[in-house]
Amino acid sequence: xxxxxxxxxLNTQINKEFYSAYLYLDFANYYTEEGLDGFANWYNIQAQExxxxxxxxxxxxxxxxxKVTLEAIDKPxxxxxxxxxxxxxxxxxxxxxxxxxxxxxxxxxxxxxFRTMQFLDWFVKEQGEEETNAENMIKKYELFGSDPRALYMxxxxxxARVYTAPSLVL
Numbered sequence: 001x002x003x004x005x006x007x008x009x010l011n012t013q014i015n016k017e018f019y020s021a022y023l024y025l026d027f028a029n030y031y032t033e034e035g036l037d038g039f040a041n042w043y044n045i046q047a048q049e050x051x052x053x054x055x056x057x058x059x060x061x062x063x064x065x066x067k068v069t070l071e072a073i074d075k076p077x078x079x080x081x082x083x084x085x086x087x088x089x090x091x092x093x094x095x096x097x098x099x100x101x102x103x104x105x106x107x108x109x110x111x112x113x114f115r116t117m118q119f120l121d122w123f124v125k126e127q128g129e130e131e132t133n134a135e136n137m138i139k140k141y142e143l144f145g146s147d148p149r150a151l152y153m154x155x156x157x158x159x160a161r162v163y164t165a166p167s168l169v170l
Contacts, residue, residue, distance in 0.1 A: 001064065001066070002065075002066055003108070006107050007061060010057050010060065011061060011069055012071075013054075013101070013104060014054045014058050014061075014068065014070070015071045015073060017051070017097075018051065019073050019074055019076075020050035020097060022073055022076055023078070023090075024043045024047035024050060025044070025047045027039075027046075030080050030086055031043065031086070036155050038157065038158035038159030039086075039158050041161060042137075042158040045163045048163050052165065053123070053166070056166065060119055064115075083145060084138070087141055090137070091131070095131060098131060101127055102124070108120065122166075
């Protein structure tokens with residue numbers, strides 16, 4: 001059985017991951033409305049990854065005899081005035097999620113919950129990749145977004161992204 005505080009933080013993280021999926025679906029909807037289907041594809045896949053993260057945590061709690069409580073998921077409240085807005089919001093959101101994962105890791109460390117720390121190692125690494133990807137999206141947009149032809153090519157590049165299920169073994 002997991003420490004009560006660690007289990008509570010993990011349970012809350014399930015909701016945060018589902019919110020991340022909602023947020024990225026909102027980004028995808030915006031880009032679809034703006035005719036940038038490649039950007040939309042990138043964020044639709046990102047939303048799927050966030051749902052996967054939630055399910056991995058849910059399964060981890062279940063496998064450790066913990067009750068899972070699903071809470072309401074907040075509605076995304078972002079407003080977009082330019083193509084860059086979701087990119088910046090996504091980067092800030094990934095940094096926030098990283099802080100949440102680090103907080104859970106710290107709580108597990110304080111109670112010497114090595115199993116949860118090992119489980120979270122994958123998420124720590126994943127968050128590093130997520131932040132890098134989000135930052136790279138901003139850099140690419142800043143380099144190419146003001147040129148319509150280059151934006152078209154970047155949109156095509158993002159449209160080629162395919163979903164890959166996480167490889168974390170529980």
